[in-house]
Amino acid sequence: MEMKNILFDRVGKRYGDTDVYEDFSLEVEAGKITCLLGPSGCGKTTLLNMLAGLVSHEGKIENIPRRISYIFQEERLLPNLTVRQNIRYVLGRHADNGAIDAVLEKVELTEKAEAYPSELSGGQAQRVSIARAFVYPSELILMDEPFSSLDTALKIRLMDVFCRLWKEERRTAVFVTHDAEEAYMLAHRAIVLREGKIAADLAGDAEDLPRPYGAASSFRKEILSALLACGRE
């Protein structure tokens, strides 16, 4: 599948009297994981929702793919459908039992295929959400703080699952977080936002993803410094 860079060209977004974005431009590189960081209310989720077509905006965003997967902060599974049915629900006519079985195996949930969401732990439910995003034939994956409510061990495990699946097709991914460690572990590029502007645009080194938790790295230090600078200003 051919993927193009996504271009934000002088994009604007207002909520009431507040300008969240004004003349905002950005190029999101195809086939890479771009991470958006910043303090609460800086417009990270708004940017994802503009890409997903969930909120309107001024200006142009070019090359948004037709099919998009979205891993939300909460798993957003239908309570009345089993794990398998939840995945089938988004696939519709694309539904392929073999693909569903394969992705469930990759996220180690084969034995939970017929379970309802109420029978899953938080980590299992989020794995279903990740599986759903990857089995859906999208060209862009959006992630809105999908690991924020999980403990560190589970977070690292899920990031590993995510990276394993991502490496199979290397789809364009935009990942929102407020956690510098998550950005360091998962992103090729980290963009720190502040009041609707790019405060820092940092390129990661060429290490294999996910980068090891807690490792000393200049990329990690740069992300932390940029975030701290945002907090001070």
Next chain:
Amino acid sequence: MSAKAKRILSDILYPLAVVAAVVVIWAIAAAAIGVSMILPTPAEAVREFFAYLGSASFWRAVGNTMWRSAYSFAISFALALAFAILSHFFHAAERLIRPFVAIIRAVPTMAVILILIVCLNSRLAPAIVAIIVIFPTMYSSFFAAIGGVDPKLIQMSRVYSVSRKDRLFNLYLPNMAEGVFEGSAAGISLNIKLVIAAEVQAQTMSSLGNLMYNAKWMLETEKLFALTIAAVILSVACEWVIRLIGRVVIRWK
């Protein structure tokens, strides 16, 4: 004792305690009045009730009343569900349906009964009365249920471009099921009461309402109470069946 056993026991014990309290108050009042033509004792009413159980005309009346209640309820249910879904998805439909429902709701029930008795035959009028009164209640209940579907799930479905058909059958209908069954359980009891009330007014032949009307005219108060017991049992049984179906359908909870 397990929590489940305790819950089941309390589900049975509390209603039984309420029924026992009503019977005790009734028995005390009947003893105080001392005239069974005005207020029969619970024993007299129960004796008449069992006498009715052996009567073919009683069962025919029950059958006719229940059939009228069933089809009027089914029509109200289908209309309310269809209109609620239309109102939710199309604002123009909601703008048209809302005032229509408000007008129907505002019309006094007794006026509806009297007008329909004049306009229609006595067999059809009770069912139409029930539809006119029940439909707005169920519509409001279903409209609230569909509005209560988690907006985050709706948003997720939009992002993944889930078809309207799949959204309706997998997201909206199942997630409004609890509200639909709750509204239906309340609606069926009211429906039966309305049909009987309209049958009394219309003097519909071979119906529970007609049996009640005759018992009143003949001053056979114990029969009137026996028929009331029958109506209560039918309402409670129908409500219970709907709640049971709800529990089976909403199996994921």
